[in-house]
Amino acid sequence: MIIQFKKPVNNQILEELKTKFAQIPKQVLVIDNHMAVIDLDHFDFSDQESSAIDEVITKTPTYVLGSRLFHPEDTIIKLPHSEIGGNTFTMMAGPCSVESEEHIKRMAMVAREGGATLLRGGAFKPRTTPYSFQGLGEEGLRFMREAADELGMDVITEIMDETHVPMAAKYTDVIQIGARNMQNFSLLKAVGKTQIPVALKRGLAGTIDDLLNAAEYIASGGNHNIMLIERGIRTFDNKYTRNTFDLAAVPVLQKLTHYPIIVDPSHAVGAWDLVAPMAYAGTASGASGMIVEIHDDPAHAFSDGAQSLKPDTYLTMTKHVFALKQLMDSWED
Amino acid sequence: MIIQFKKPVNNQILEELKTKFAQIPKQVLVIDNHMAVIDLDHFDFSDQESSAIDEVITKTPTYVLGSRLFHPEDTIIKLPHSEIGGNTFTMMAGPCSVESEEHIKRMAMVAREGGATLLRGGAFKPRTTPYSFQGLGEEGLRFMREAADELGMDVITEIMDETHVPMAAKYTDVIQIGARNMQNFSLLKAVGKTQIPVALKRGLAGTIDDLLNAAEYIASGGNHNIMLIERGIRTFDNKYTRNTFDLAAVPVLQKLTHYPIIVDPSHAVGAWDLVAPMAYAGTASGASGMIVEIHDDPAHAFSDGAQSLKPDTYLTMTKHVFALKQLMDSWED
Amino acid sequence: MIIQFKKPVNNQILEELKTKFAQIPKQVLVIDNHMAVIDLDHFDFSDQESSAIDEVITKTPTYVLGSRLFHPEDTIIKLPHSEIGGNTFTMMAGPCSVESEEHIKRMAMVAREGGATLLRGGAFKPRTTPYSFQGLGEEGLRFMREAADELGMDVITEIMDETHVPMAAKYTDVIQIGARNMQNFSLLKAVGKTQIPVALKRGLAGTIDDLLNAAEYIASGGNHNIMLIERGIRTFDNKYTRNTFDLAAVPVLQKLTHYPIIVDPSHAVGAWDLVAPMAYAGTASGASGMIVEIHDDPAHAFSDGAQSLKPDTYLTMTKHVFALKQLMDSWED
Amino acid sequence: MIIQFKKPVNNQILEELKTKFAQIPKQVLVIDNHMAVIDLDHFDFSDQESSAIDEVITKTPTYVLGSRLFHPEDTIIKLPHSEIGGNTFTMMAGPCSVESEEHIKRMAMVAREGGATLLRGGAFKPRTTPYSFQGLGEEGLRFMREAADELGMDVITEIMDETHVPMAAKYTDVIQIGARNMQNFSLLKAVGKTQIPVALKRGLAGTIDDLLNAAEYIASGGNHNIMLIERGIRTFDNKYTRNTFDLAAVPVLQKLTHYPIIVDPSHAVGAWDLVAPMAYAGTASGASGMIVEIHDDPAHAFSDGAQSLKPDTYLTMTKHVFALKQLMDSWED
The missing domain is CATH 3.30.70 (Alpha-Beta Plaits)
Structure with missing residues (x-):
């Protein structure tokens, strides 16, 4: 009720x-x-x-705090250098993994040039196999924080368990919770006890309701600074794309919840040459922002090289993305 | 080879x-x-x-005729009043079912006003249960042909088996093959023996390769006037949308095949208020055209009322769609 | 009502x-x-x-004729040499394709030895690509009929469109409708006008309700001799099995409908060494029968060699299947 | 290599x-x-x-430690009162949640009577929404331990994050990792540092390879006491069953890995009247054991009442399961 x-x-x-x-x-x-x-x-x-x-x-969904019924206005998340939600369109970019102090700084400059106000990068990497590169850990966070600070950017980075929360509090502006942890309820509860903004990714088998209920774990702990990321779901067809980008989730979620909805075309498709068209589609779907992976040498990236945009492609893409957003802003309805 | x-x-x-x-x-x-x-x-x-x-x-896909390797240039389908493929963007609109002579004429005028050059409408309806309205049959085709002719439009309509082919030859400009018949190989062979353009819809469980192999049945019969329609696939999440609109299929298919790729946001989502954002997303994905359902009284539509756009919404939507396309045409890359 | x-x-x-x-x-x-x-x-x-x-x-499902509410007792299909439904367990076996007169006769003998009373074999093959072997056509049907007659077996074979119905009436005891044609409504209506028993396979994206509604197309035409075949559905995991064998569909369907439920482990898994365990599982799930593919030289089979059982494996498997069924028959509850 | x-x-x-x-x-x-x-x-x-x-x-899968190539013999997990793996069939049963000291003791007696040597029960519950019952915590573990000890049973229970590991070491014989945590890599690493046997459940969108790679996180930490649980995957059809029970995963996994494979029909179907047929099917598929939920008053269960077997049904089911296993043991091939 x-x-x-x-x-x-x-x-x-x-x-x-x-x-x-x-x-x-x-x-x-x-x-x-x-x-x-x-x-x-x-x-x-x-x-x-x-x-x-x-x-x-009296008829309320289980994710009551996240619902428009409880909170009709858009949630706007305010960061030192960015605002997320409402009619703003926020770009977030960076390499999949933080690879070195020098590399993250170089990538931050590219990201910034393309209009990104948040720098993404992973220091703790959730990899399918234990023998893959697992991230630089705290050192990576420090590198990323410095790179962002130098350019007046905010930091978004993934943490993988509740023991990482204090470190996140020290280095990041937005905590990302990855698709595989969407229903890691211990982690959701832990970040719910902070006031650090949380970007919650939809799980590979996560329904819209699952995602909203997972967000409710964070909100019910007292942290209402939540954004949701559509990054593709797992379906029967994964020969040409890693996942199926469910863009209809954007307007569906916007109707149900007041949290900002962000799209992640890089993970959705997993192939760099499909990222730009899907970035345009994601923008046109009405999303409040986008998170993309960039790398200046994808062939030698520590992770996710195949889906990383080279700087040139990224710069062209973001120019077009902002042009689309500008056009859409001119529509009265 | x-x-x-x-x-x-x-x-x-x-x-x-x-x-x-x-x-x-x-x-x-x-x-x-x-x-x-x-x-x-x-x-x-x-x-x-x-x-x-x-x-x-020597390394060729099974759908050799449909592949870019065999035919690098875009296939352009020429109809009396429309051109489909290449850099053109073609709008197709109309009611789900042809309901009456008068109604289809009224809907054709709306469709035309929104920039559609093809009139859609079903005379043979593939319905989940045998007790639902099954379509007006040949009479419906005649009504649609007349409505289109009066406005200088082309007709696209679905046929359900090979016995319908002669009738289709008489009344329609484009034969549509529905999602449930994507692998009805007898029907594919039958339309492959004609030269009537065919719009083949992706099946609910159809992979990209399945769709291209199905098209190959048509092409190997000698009919190369083929367009492919993405209309959503069946996934685990169907509470808020009927299907999952797989927009990444658009650039994937454009890379693999020379046939025009069309999007159908109406069937993909199944809810009218999601059609416009998905139409924008579909346009931004780079599709060569769009097919949408419209109805002036959705609550009393003979079929698919829930996903039909009212005339006003349709006209606003198409205005925006063409504006998006125009913007994208201005991009050099 | x-x-x-x-x-x-x-x-x-x-x-x-x-x-x-x-x-x-x-x-x-x-x-x-x-x-x-x-x-x-x-x-x-x-x-x-x-x-x-x-x-x-008053609350009835759309598939009213197929529902237990309308017809509480099990449907028993009577063929010259077999009975399908109720507490009987019916084995159906044979090669994927009829390859030659001599081969189908040899395979029929193997099938019979393993307890099969129906001989399966395809004369019209629904193949993913048009360049694959499409079946021997009517000649294949004749070979199969002769092979069955010599051994006192019934014939089950697939037809692909309504023009095949008269031929089917001449040569087969059970018409099979394949997974890709589950919602080929023209074909369903055509077989609904006959009294030939129909084995309807669940489509790759067919829900339980879709399957029952498809069967209703046949029943509403007047043909109530229907059996349903679970043969695996399409899911995200198809690396080691072609489809996902949904065995829970067996008890679910038995609760909802009076039609016999048959399992097809061969198509469900697509790999011969998984067929036997899945045949045991299918039997234990309570199915009324089973259809399996056998071949004496799988490596050179015209189609589906990978999933065909060699005679030895088949004979061991059927022995075990009937032993399981016998054990289960001894249970009072 | x-x-x-x-x-x-x-x-x-x-x-x-x-x-x-x-x-x-x-x-x-x-x-x-x-x-x-x-x-x-x-x-x-x-x-x-x-x-x-x-x-x-040289050609080895990424889950090298788990592969049959590395370790050809079946892994046998030895617990004080049970053995899991190889040709043994191990029954594990109990309520979804530990509800009270008295209730878990009563349920343990039922479980034991049906041949279970492990008592299951949840003290930390991964619930979709934060407002559902979250489990009794450590008190629940203590109740379960006592109930098991009185009857000479082993305990299997789920933990949700690495902070639970010391508690698990104190109270349980087998740590269960739930489907939603299958790729919670921090948790996998944490249990990999212990020698406590781990039961890893397949995630809702977990492929066979994902499951084996997740197990590799545990094994690469030095803990080789691993069993894998098939509990249903998420597919497009969830009207009558909560998930799709992928029983072919049993023989597939047995071919690829040496770890014991256990089936969980309760979570796979989510409806008590489907549990018994799926338990029989799971046994016939060749699984090394089974885990099921029981409750004497399902309508008032704290969680998962709908899928819990009443004692009578459970006792009949287990009798049949062991009879099936006995029959299968008599087969020479």
């Missing part, structure tokens, strides 16, 4: 109701003038209580 | 080789200066033969 | 109701004392009518 | 080679007379080295 209080909120009644629900016992979550009561469909309000209430919504 | 002859082609040598291969026996297909020999990887050419040959390609 | 009349049926009332429903107009189907009225949820029966009625079921 | 040394192993040469490979540098893993050298395809052995070597296998 979601209770929308009249404004200004009658805080005394709100607190009394909170206590009543807690005694049933039911879990209660409050943001501004909205109160969500988990697993409660009916309640007999007193006349006084009713007079303080604007509306009671 | 594909043999590319020097131009002008030495027809005597070409004919001699054809005979030799036929005697092995191997199937031989010739278009212009390209000869495909099925299931042959090696052949000892005489010096004289070699001198007439430009290049021999 | 399903109306179950009291027995003995008051035919006058039944006929009167039929007329009333036809005038609404609603489609009516009657078998024994059950009447299905399509798309009707409510009707005000007179007292006299009510007195002739045992029960009215 | 896998180097199989002659027996008795010439340890001096083995150590010298180990040093040489480490200097390249290449990762080296040794068990008995097998040495795996990661990412090395060719090496020029001296004559002396060659004389100590039996065979060098």
Whole structure:
């Protein structure tokens, strides 16, 4: 049940109701003038209580905090150098892995030149086999932080378990949770206890509802700075593309939730020559931003070389992406 | 094996080789200066033969006629009022089913107003259950033909089996083969014996290779007027969209084949309010055209009401689609 | 709506109701004392009518004729030498393609020795590419018929379009409709007009409901001699098996429908060394029969060699399959 | 590369080679007379080295330690009261969640009566939404341990992150890693550093190779006590079953790896009345064991009630399962 209080909120009644629900016992979550009561469909309000209430919504999805019913306005995530959500379009770029201090700095300059305000790069790499390069660890984070700072960029990077959280707090602006960890509930709970913005990737077998419920683990911990990333799902056809880019997820999610929706064409297709058309398609689908992999020498990249854009291709692509966004901004409907 | 002859082609040598291969026996297909020999990887050419040959390609896909190796240039399909393929962007629109003479005429006017040069509409409907409306049959075809003729439009319509071919020859400009019939090989062979352009839809479980091999059934019969339609595949997530729109298939197919690639956002998503963003995404992916369903009273449509665009939404959408295409045409790369 | 009349049926009332429903107009189907009225949820029966009625079921699936609600007892299909359905377990075996008169006779003897009462074999082959062997056609059917007749076996064979129906009537006991034609509605309607038993295979992307609705196309034409074949569905994992054998479909279908459920381990896995364990699993799942591919020289089979069992393996497997079935028959629950 | 040394192993040469490979540098893993050298395809052995070597296998899968090439014999996991792997068939049963001290004891007795030697039960529950019951935590583990000890059973229970490992070491005999954590590489590495047997469940989108590579994370840490659980994958058809039970994975995995393969029909289907037929099918597929959920009052179970077997059904089912296994043991081939 979601209770929308009249404004200004009658805080005394709100607190009394909170206590009543807690005694049933039911879990209660409050943001501004909205109160969500988990697993409660009916309640007999007193006349006084009713007079303080604007509306009671009884049919709510399980991901109540993430739903538009609970929070109709777009969530805007503010970082030192970027804003994510609403009508802004945010570019995030960088190499798959942080490879060296020098390399990440060079890639950061390319990323920045293409309009990216966030630098991506992995220091902890979730690799399919244990014998692949697993990332530079904390040193990689430090390199990336320095590269970003020099150019006035923000950092987005993946962490793989809750022990990484303190390190993330030190070095990154956005914590990324990878597709394979979408339902690593311990990790979701851990980042939910921080206020660091979280970019949650859709899992390979994650339904739209699964993704929103996973985000709810973060939100229910008190961290509402969440963005969701569509990066392709696993289907029967993976000969020419690594995954199937589910772009309809963008408008679907925008209808259901207030969190910014970001697209990741690099992981969706896994082949560099398909990234640009899918970046255009992702922009046209209405996404609030994009995250792409770039590398100046893909053949020798430590990971994901096949899907990394060379600087030239990236610069052309971003020019077109921003042109598409500009055109779309001119539409009144 | 594909043999590319020097131009002008030495027809005597070409004919001699054809005979030799036929005697092995191997199937031989010739278009212009390209000869495909099925299931042959090696052949000892005489010096004289070699001198007439430009290049021999031995690693060829099973869909040899459809491959860019055999036919590098884009196939352009010419209809009385439309051209499909290459750099053109062709709009096709109309109701799911032909419902009445009057209705199809009204819908044709809307379609035309939005820039469509082809009128779509079903007279034979492949419905999941036998108790649903199965289409008006030949009468429906006649209504659609008249509606199109009045407005100078071409007709695209689905047929469901080989007995429909003569009727199609009479009434339609493009024969559509639906997703559920993508591997109805008897039907593919039947339309392959005509010269009527064929729009082949990707099946719900059709891989890219399956689609190209299905098209090869048509081409090997002698009909090379083929376009391919991406209309969504079946995946694990179908709560909010009927299918998963696989837009990466557009650039993938464009790399592999010379046939025009068309997108069908209506069937891909199955919900009208998702059609416009997916139409934009489809355009941005680089497709050569689009087919969409429209209806002035979706709630009472004979079929597929939920995914049909009302005229207003359709007109706004097409305006935006053509603006996107125009912007993309201005890009040099 | 399903109306179950009291027995003995008051035919006058039944006929009167039929007329009333036809005038609404609603489609009516009657078998024994059950009447299905399509798309009707409510009707005000007179007292006299009510007195002739045992029960009215208003929530019915779209595949009403195929449902257990309409026909609670198992459908038993009677062939000259076999019975399919109920507690019987029927073995069907043979080569993928009929290759020659001599070969099909040799294979029939092997099939028979392993307990098969139906001989399978393809004369019309639905192949992914047009350049693969397409079958011997009518000659193949004749060879198969003769081979079966000599050994007192029944014949099951695939037809690919409605023009094959008269030929099928002449040569086969069971018409098979392949996975790729599961929703070839023209073909389904055509076989629905005959009384020849039909074995309908589940499509690669066919849901349980799709399969039952496809069967309804046959039943609504008047042919109730239907069996359904689970042969694997298309999923993301096809490296080691061609398809994913969905054995839970067996008990699911048995709950929903009265038609016999048959399993096809050969096509499900596509690799001969996995066929036996999957045949055991299929038997243990409770299927009413099995169809398998055998070949004495798989490496030179005209089609599907990789999944064909050699005679020895087949004979061991069938011995075990019948032992499993015998054990299961001894269970009281 | 896998180097199989002659027996008795010439340890001096083995150590010298180990040093040489480490200097390249290449990762080296040794068990008995097998040495795996990661990412090395060719090496020029001296004559002396060659004389100590039996065979060098250069084409190896990425999951080298798990492969039959490296370790041809079945892995047998020995627990205080159970043995898992080889020709044994091991039953594991219990409620989805540990609900109370009294309840888990009652369920343990039922499990034991049905032939289970391992008691299953969850104290940490990976639930789709944060508002569902999350498990009793350490208290639950203690209850389960006591219940098992009283009956001479072993305990298998899921942990969700690396912080749970010390607790698991205290209370459980087998650590289960759930489907959603199959690629939680931090957790895999953590359990790889222990010697506690690990039951790794296949993820919803996990291919056979993904599963084996995930197991390799555990093995490469030094823990070779691994079993793999097939529990259904996510596909397009989930109306009647929660997942698609991929039983062909059993013989496929048995061919590729030496780890025991266990089936979990409860999670595969998600509906109690389908569990028994799928348990029979799983047994017939050749699995080395089974894990099932039981509950005496499914309607009020804290989790997964719909798929839990009542005691009666469970006891009948296990009787049949062991009868099937006994029959199969009598087969010579």
